[in-house]
Amino acid sequence: MSTRLLDPAVPVEAHAGERLAGAPVIWLGTVAPDGRPHTVPVWFTWDDPKVTIFSRPDTAKVGHLRAHAAVSVALDTAEEGTDVVTGSGKAVLTELARVERALDAFGRKYAPVLGEQPLDAWLMTFSLPIVVTLDRLVAWRSTSAGLEYRSLPSAG
Template structure:
């Protein structure tokens, strides 16, 4: 991550939110400039945000076409003052969700245990349904 140091005091909140928040808004742009934003589960690992998706979604199409990506964590705090916005690039990982998950499966299951139970689908089935793995690499961070 060029220019982004999540260990600095200034970005401590961003690091915490990236590790703990369950939902991020994943925004891509179509060829005609139309933005497309969707809330997704994500996992922060080794300087990347990982998103698993069904293969035929708009976001996957946009990533394959080279769209820039913005990740926006939901504003928290009493007055919406916990904000983290990351801008960067994304690519489809050829290993797919199952291959990527092998690297952090236990941590992913801990993070999303309640959501997986509520969703009513075991992680293996989630990995099959949301089989496309998107690797987002941030280049710019805004946080306040």
């Protein structure tokens, strides 16, 4: 089990965790072999410190990950750009049998969007799990009390 990044007792960290759990899309950044950045929106689940994504196996992001596991992630900003969550870590391409817990959470999260389409049918296309283990998370938001900022893990 990986060490959690967020402490739910710290307001800015609890807020970041809520956003990560509920946001429909996270932006995944990979690096092409020529060094060019490649960023795409993806559906995901969050289980601190892991982001699990399901992809078509033939996408550019998967090709990039086969060569270079380092990635970045970012949620869309909220509150007119004053509520930000970004992170970085390493991605692993894995098998469906290894992500059953994330798959269950994914099915619950996206059931309203999938409508009548069963998750099993959706997985026939998006069959490759990508598990990103974040080793860094940065969150900040503006509140009536001022700026709340966290860079995790924190030094010391």
